[in-house]
Amino acid sequence: MSEKRKLTLKDIGRELGISVSTVSRALKEHPDIAQETIKLVKDYAETHNYVPNLLAVNFRKNRTFNIGLIVPELVHHFFSTVISGAIFEANRQGYNLMVSQSNDILKDEILACKAMLNSSVDGLLISISNETDDGAHLLEFLNEGKPVVQFDKITDKLPTPKVIVDDFDGAYSAVKHLIDEGYTKIAHLRGRKEVKNSSERCDGYLKAIQDHNLKTDPSWVKDCLKITDQEGYDFTKELMESENPPNAIFCITDLVALGALRYLKEFGYEIPKDVGIIGFSNWMLSRVSTPQLSTVEQHGFQIGMDATSLLLEMIKNNDVENLKTVEIKTELVIRESSELSKVKQAK
CATH class of the missing domain: 3.40.50.2300 (Response regulator)
Incomplete structure (x- = not known):
């Protein structure tokens, strides 16, 4: 038998003078097979670098x-x-x-x-x-x-x-934290309305506002469609240049929040003194941003x-x-x- 060809159970059986089924059961240490035979088969398989045909095994199990x-x-x-x-x-x-x-x-x-x-x-x-x-x-x-x-x-x-994850509770906790820190005008850069986790986070935001007797302006809730840092930048620009700007922003993700931070820093806002920001996801970038970004770990x-x-x-x-x-x-x-x-x- 050529050593270049992959060794099969049939090859082992022929060389040792035993059946293929005995070889198979010996390799699996089946209790019906004598220990001497198990050792003989395993030693031969190891010496000749036998590799099980996993494709055939998986096929028999009807799994890949x-x-x-x-x-x-x-x-x-x-x-x-x-x-x-x-x-x-x-x-x-x-x-x-x-x-x-x-x-x-x-x-x-x-x-x-x-x-x-x-x-x-x-x-x-x-x-x-x-x-x-x-x-x-x-x-x-x-x-x-x-x-x-x-x-x-x-x-x-x-x-x-x-x-x-409990998106509602995560959002509620984030907004409650902003309220506990003293922010009273909190905006939300949300995701798409039809996406469930986005809706859950928006509901958590609204419930926290309601439970703490704060008011929210409908114009403070912005819909991010692509969930990008550029949307965070652009919507924060809209919010801060409006007649009734917020003093804190809760963002659907850290990426959006980093865009908001970029705008605020570019236009001279002090964070968190002038505006507080919190994201969602705990990206690695949130730990190295300046300032470091508050967030929700998922x-x-x-x-x-x-x-x-x-x-x-x-x-x-x-x-x-x-x-x-x-x-x-x-x-x-x-x-x-x-x-x-x-x-x-x-x-």
Whole structure:
């Protein structure tokens, strides 16, 4: 037998004068096989660099041991931490993770889903795009018996389990912090109205304002469609140049908040003395901005781990009907951009 050709169970059986089934069971240390035979087979396999044919094993199990993950954007601090958590949990359980992005565009998300299906993934993790509504294209996975778990950005119109953060409470805590610091005119740069986590954060903002008997001006709530730093810059310019400017801004994400900071610094506002700013996500950039940005931690790594663990449990149980929702609590991270009380104490 040529050593260049990959060694098979049949080769081992022929060389040792035993059946293929005996070789297979010996490698798995089956209790029906004598220890002497197990040692003989394992020693031969090790000496001749035998590598199991995982493709054939997986085919017999009707699994590829690959799962898919689709996010709106790969180069994004929050989603990169989610991906890291997902890879960690997938590898821990013997699975590989195939990653793609939708660019927050429905058409691209549909193409990514088709690619995942064509790659025969065993299941899918997805944070839907801003353009996705009912997620009908994701039903193709369920129809083929492949479970889907949504995380972060989700739609309630799709019958799948979900792993989310408590966006309402995170936003409420952020705005309450601004109020406790002494800010009374708080604006909100929100996301799209039709996106669930954006709506939850806006609801948390409004409830905190209401509970503390403050008033808000409808013109203080701006809709960011692309969730960019430029929108943060442009909307902050509109707010501060209006007849009734706010003295604090709660932003849908840290990226938007960094755009707001850029405008305020460029036009000479003192932060947090003149205007307080708080974001959402706890990007790495929020820790190195000047001033450092207050924010809300979403625990992306934990989301990735929990979503993957849930998906793999469904795969093992052949379960596509699970509707469980896992909600992860956020954590308020207070930094310089909103600590008005420290400025007052320093006087």
